Amino acid sequence: MTTSATSDSEPRKLCCACFEEFPSGSFSKKQWSQKQRRRCLGCADAGKEIDVARLQNSNKTAVASAPPKCTKKKKGRNKAPTYAGNKDAIFKPGQSGDSNAIGVGVKLAYDICSWCGKVEEGKELQTCGDCKNVFYCSSICQKTAHPEHKLVCEGMKQDRKNSRKERKAERRAKQTGAFTLTEASGLGSVCIDYSPGARGMSQIIFNGELRNGEKPGQYFASPQAKESIKRFLDLKYVDFALEMARKSEESIRNGELLRVELFRSLDELSAPYQFLLSCGPIPDITRAKRVLPFVLHEINKVGLMPDGAIPNIADCTVRGFGLNALEWAARRGNLAIAEWLATDSRTRVMLTRTDSAPVAWACYTGRVELAQMLIKKGADSHATTEKVFNNKPPTHLAGENGQLLAVRFLVEECGHDINAVDLEGHDMRTSLRLYNKVWAKSAGCVAVDEYARSLGVLGEMSSTNRKSKAEARDLLQSKKDNKLAAALRQLEIAGGREDEPDDTDARFELEQFSQASGLYYRAYYAAMHAGSVMNNAAIFPIAHKLIWSYAKSGQLKRAHLMAQQNIAMQGPPYIRDDLNQLETLMKERGMEVERAGMGGFGRFGAFR
Known part of the structure; x- marks a missing residue:
């Protein structure tokens, strides 16, 4: 050569x-x-x-399978830190006399070659062109590492894309106020997926209760919401509506109690739900004050409640969830809204209603300042309801959620008994272990448990706990007394009298339906002849109980005639539900359903 x-x-x-x-x-x-x-x-x-x-x-040339092209690391980009490693002791950091020694300081992946471990101080590292997540000091290291790196490169690339989408969604949510939340009570739950803005579509999912003949499935919140969504989806609307109808039919067949309502703007919701949402998860006191008169108007149209009580703003509650506006504001910590509701003459009834426990819900989420304000305005700190997970003591409710400050406030400032037990006989520590399965991993729950233990709470469950059984009996008796008072109030309004003062509603609850129907009929007859108008408001609650006393005692045809007579008069919405439910029950039993004329009330064909 x-x-x-x-x-x-x-x-x-x-x-x-x-x-x-x-x-x-x-x-x-x-x-x-x-x-x-x-x-x-x-x-x-x-x-x-x-x-x-x-x-x-020799590691001097490329391996048989060529890796992606390296690109220069961009300045100012904070890459996700991944600790670099040494492969086969190619480079050992900390060796004496080595100018590339790392020393005692820990370096991150964008400072160190992920193959050989060398620190590139004089120039920028190169990054994998696909995943952009690992760095190399030279193309030789990158090519040598590729057979191993390619096994995870695609997964890293997808993770990077997903992270980018999540960050974009978070930025959009922060800009538009979008959020998703799920809240539960002792009655049911509600889920809100709120996505406002020109490109958003929101939904409310009610679980546990259907009202006024509603059916489960997916529906538009209002006709306005339907038109808005139709314009938004354009050509996709038909397929969307067909899918909604399919899901609704499936929910009805399965007998579910879950209903989804879609909308694009709060303005498309009914006044009661604008009011409730504005007091709760979407705080807007201006909107709440603006729609309150419309809510009160809707309530006044209902007439008397089935138990004879006069409805008020506290009867406006979230479907399934059961909380009224003040309870939701307390649970969400909306201090300004809660103070307005507690002082306005139109809404302060929610502060003292026996079926309302705003202080308990404020303590559940640790809103001690809000709870103090409610107590100063007249709320009862001991109040609890079925919505509070089966009449749970407020101290238990706050303790199970790890709210130590709220527990101490209730015990030390409001005089609650730290040894109080629930209806099952569980003290606070036992309740904590039973209803919060991960309590030991929560610093707040551990602190509550330690606080209760320091005050002598044993945390033991006894099936013969006399104190808990006595309290449970007292609570049930109190409920029974309230029902008796309601029944007597019905008769007093109707102008009748109670010959057997051991209570009408109690007979109904004890399944003595024949005796109850006789008592209700006397009250109904007295109400029909009291006053100068046929549709006296006192008639409808009594007729409601009379109809179902007949139905449960096996007199379905008589109940059906009574329901037809009732619906002929202008009354609250539940009288129509009584008739529809009765006819459904009759069809299930194979009975023929006919709507006959009633003397003096005309034909009933118009009410089919």
Whole structure:
């Protein structure tokens, strides 16, 4: 082999057959232009082949499978930190005399080559062109690491895309006020997926209660919501509506109690739900004050409640969830709204209603300042209801949620008994363990448990707990007394009298339906002849109980005639529900359903 004289500064390349470096004159023009594998003129003339095994082990050329192209790391970009590692002891940090030693300081992946572990201080590292998550000091390290890295590269790339989508969604939610929340009470739950703005569509999911003949499934919140969503979806609307109808039919067949209502703007909701949402999860005191008169108007149209009580703003509650506006404001910590509701003459009845427990809900989420304000305005800190997870003591409710400050406020400032038990006989510590399965992982719950233990709460359950049983009996008796008072109030309003003062409603509750129907009929007859108008408001609550006394005593036809007579008069919505439910029950039992004329009341065909 002959070579021409060359200077030391002339470029030289490696021959992959003899593994010697030569200048350009020692290669043919074609071989010199090769990027990875080349042979000098001497090896080519001798027929010497390229040593592939030696070439791969030398880490001087590319591996057989080429990796993605490296790109320069952009300045100012904070990459996700991943700790670099050493492969096969290629580079050992901390070796004496090594200028690249890491020392005692820990470096992150964007400071260290993820293959050899070298720290590149003089220049920026290169990053994998696909996942952009690992860094190399040179293309040689990147190519050598590729067979191992390619196993996870695609997954890292997808994670990066997902993280980008999540960050985008978070930014949009922060800008528009979008959120998703689910809240539960002792009656049921409500889920709100709120997505305002030009590109958003929101929904409320009610679970546990259907009202006024509603059916489960997916529906538009109002006709206005339907038109708005129709314009928004445009050509996709037909398929969307068909899918809604399919899901609704499936929910009805399954007998579910879950109803989804769709909307795009709060203005498309009914006045009661604008009011409730504005007091709770979407705080807007201006909107709440604006729609309150419309809510009161809707309530006044209902007439007397089935138990004879006069409805008020406290009867406006969230479907399934059961909380009224003040309770929701207390639970969400909306201090200004709660103070307005507690002082306005139109809404302050929610503060003292026996079926309202705003202080308990404020303590449940640790809103001690709000609870103090409610107590100063006249709320009872001991109040609890069925909505509070089966009349749970407020201390238990706050303790199970890890709200130590609220528990201490109730015990030390409001005089609550730290040893109080619920209706099942559980003290606070026992309740904490039974109803919060991960309480030991919550610092707040652990602190509550320690506080209760320091005050002598044993945390033991006894099936013979006399104190809890006595309290349970007292609570049930109190409820029974309230029902008796309601029944007597019905008769007093109707102008009748109670011959058997051991209570009418109690007979109904004890399934003495025949006796109850006789008492209700006397009250109904007295109400019909009291006053100067036929549809006296006192008639409808009594007729409601009379109808179902007949139905439950097996007199379905008589109950059906009574319901038809009742619906002929202008009354509250539940009288129509009574008739529809009765006819459904009659059809299930194979009875013929006919709506006959009633003397003096006309034909009933118009009410089908």
